[in-house]
Amino acid sequence: YSSLAGLVNRNPRFSTLNDEDIRYFEGILGNKNVIQDEERLIAANTDWMHKYKGSSKLLLLPQSTDEVSQILKYCNSRCLAVVPQGGNTGLVGGSVPVCDEVIINLSLMNKILSFDKVSGILVCEAGCILENIITFLDNEGFVMPLDLGAKGSCQIGGNVSTNAGGLRLLRYGSLHGNVLGLEAVLANGTVIDMLKTLRKDNTGYDLKHLFIGSEGSLGIVTKVSILTPPKLSSVNAAFLACKDYISIQKLLQEAKRRLGEILSAFEFLDGQSMNLVLNHLEGARNPLPASMHNFYVLIETTGSDESFDKQKLEAFLLHSMENELISDGVLAQDINQASSFWHLREGIPEALMRAGAVYKYDLSITVEKLYDLAEEMRTRLGNVANVVAYGHLGDGNLHLNISAPQYDDKVLSQIEPYVYEWTSKHRGSISAEHGLGLMKANKIFYSQSHETVQLMASIKNLLDPNKILNPYKVLPDSVSS
Ligand code: FAD
Numbered sequence: 001y002s003s004l005a006g007l008v009n010r011n012p013r014f015s016t017l018n019d020e021d022i023r024y025f026e027g028i029l030g031n032k033n034v035i036q037d038e039e040r041l042i043a044a045n046t047d048w049m050h051k052y053k054g055s056s057k058l059l060l061l062p063q064s065t066d067e068v069s070q071i072l073k074y075c076n077s078r079c080l081a082v083v084p085q086g087g088n089t090g091l092v093g094g095s096v097p098v099c100d101e102v103i104i105n106l107s108l109m110n111k112i113l114s115f116d117k118v119s120g121i122l123v124c125e126a127g128c129i130l131e132n133i134i135t136f137l138d139n140e141g142f143v144m145p146l147d148l149g150a151k152g153s154c155q156i157g158g159n160v161s162t163n164a165g166g167l168r169l170l171r172y173g174s175l176h177g178n179v180l181g182l183e184a185v186l187a188n189g190t191v192i193d194m195l196k197t198l199r200k201d202n203t204g205y206d207l208k209h210l211f212i213g214s215e216g217s218l219g220i221v222t223k224v225s226i227l228t229p230p231k232l233s234s235v236n237a238a239f240l241a242c243k244d245y246i247s248i249q250k251l252l253q254e255a256k257r258r259l260g261e262i263l264s265a266f267e268f269l270d271g272q273s274m275n276l277v278l279n280h281l282e283g284a285r286n287p288l289p290a291s292m293h294n295f296y297v298l299i300e301t302t303g304s305d306e307s308f309d310k311q312k313l314e315a316f317l318l319h320s321m322e323n324e325l326i327s328d329g330v331l332a333q334d335i336n337q338a339s340s341f342w343h344l345r346e347g348i349p350e351a352l353m354r355a356g357a358v359y360k361y362d363l364s365i366t367v368e369k370l371y372d373l374a375e376e377m378r379t380r381l382g383n384v385a386n387v388v389a390y391g392h393l394g395d396g397n398l399h400l401n402i403s404a405p406q407y408d409d410k411v412l413s414q415i416e417p418y419v420y421e422w423t424s425k426h427r428g429s430i431s432a433e434h435g436l437g438l439m440k441a442n443k444i445f446y447s448q449s450h451e452t453v454q455l456m457a458s459i460k461n462l463l464d465p466n467k468i469l470n471p472y473k474v475l476p477d478s479v480s481s
Pocket residue numbers: 048083084085086087088089090091094095106126147148149150153154155156157158159160161162163164165166167215216217219220221222349350433434437470
């Protein structure tokens with residue numbers, strides 16, 4: 001992939017790692033958590049999409065907040081650049097070094113610290129893997145308000161740092177609402193304890209929000225406290241087909257109105273996404289095999305009364321069929337069938353990787369206009385690439401993916417800046433949930449005003465004056481170097 005990796009010049013302000021630095025880190029962490037092994041470094045230098053490759057010579061695995069603090073204090077005093085890393089599932093080149101930044105991976109800080117069954121408040125270390133938290137909560141009779149396809153590898157610290165959205169934001173809201181508190185370490189090693197477990201706390205500025213979604217550019221998140229809802233007894237999933245995009249929009253409106261409080265997901269995929277996933281994902285089965293359709297929707301309901309919920313869902317489906325909003329559909333008969341629907345939806349990113357090169361865009365656009373962009377891209381690209389569109393329709397979040405046999409600058413020039421300009425013209429966001437990372441740091445002005453970006457730069461300067469935290473990411477070169 002040629003468009004970014006080679007284009008960034010190493011900032012000469014940063015020092016280069018030497019033997020004395022290694023000895024210092026070994027003194028803090030012990031030899032076994034100071035990693036210089038080539039194979040492990042290759043993995044830590046390479047992102048999930050295999051698109052971005054750094055050349056870091058050092059991976060550090062702290063086991064406590066105090067160790068993170070000592071590492072950062074030292075790096076700041078030496079002007080050594082660092083990249084915070086969680087599960088390394090980020091999709092915008094934010095979690096891997098661009099040049100030789102020291103990688104600080106939180107995976108050994110993976111303890112659940114407390115869980116209050118009365119309030120549903122969980123406190124844990126940032127390196128906990130999301131799926132482990134989901135399982136822990138399930139055993140306690142609660143659910144995690146966040147779920148996403150990368151749950152088996154991503155860490156809660158990474159989720160918080162990207163403000164990940166995922167499959168149930170429609171129901172539970174974003175991490176800005178569900179994270180009640182956090183602990184973060186600033187670039188100079190200062191530990192900021194904001195690890196509150198309160199629903200309400202209006203004592204001054206709510207600074208935790210600076211760390212939610214700032215992609216490791218303002219501090220390293222070390223602990224998190226999250227509000228989790230109780231697990232409800234009745235979960236249903238329906239996989240539906242629609243003939244056109246107008247029908248999907250009407251279906252969404254009806255789902256919100258008729259399913260109301262039990263609606264917990266409304267995901268969509270187009271026919272091209274379905275084809276791709278059937279061709280490239282192991283174990284994928286079309287739940288509606290009789291014929292191919294233009295659009296598919298996965299609706300999930302979660303409620304507390306089985307017969308009431310079923311009745312509601314069936315009435316909604318009947319109404320949708322009578323009004324020709326859906327052309328076919330199937331209601332999961334058991335948990336296995338429901339998981340096979342989710343496997344299909346959550347497996348699209350992996351299927352795209354298997355299909356070849358992928359240009360990935362993550363956009364917020366009003367639902368009404370959202371699919372126009374996919375259609376315009378199809379017209380622009382003709383048969384040189386496959387336009388695959390899916391996403392969290394209930395949140396107005398389109399995942400526009402252009403799949404091609406290999407990366408090609410000619411294809412890229414057909415896509416960019418068109419996609420960004422189109423999104424900006426329609427007052428959308430060029431990063432709905434994945435963040436800016438390296439990929440979009442210099443594209444920020446498509447979605448934010450100059451004044452806003454300048455204020456972000458001032459905050460960055462205050463918290464990390466030497467700019468050692470995740471350089472070349474999030475903020476554009478014009479304000480960050
Ligand atoms: P990483 O990838 O390691 O890091 C992401 C960013 O956070 C980097 O900038 C890194 O520097 C920073 N960071 C990581 N840990 C910390 C920390 N402790 N303190 C400070 N900074 C830190 N995203 C969605 O929003 N919704 C989805 O539905 C979704 N689905 C996905 C499905 C798949 C198959 C994949 C591969 C990715 C998906 N993503 C999704 C992308 C998403 O951002 C990540 O999966 C996840 O939130 C990142 O967590 P991570 O631990 O892997 O972080």
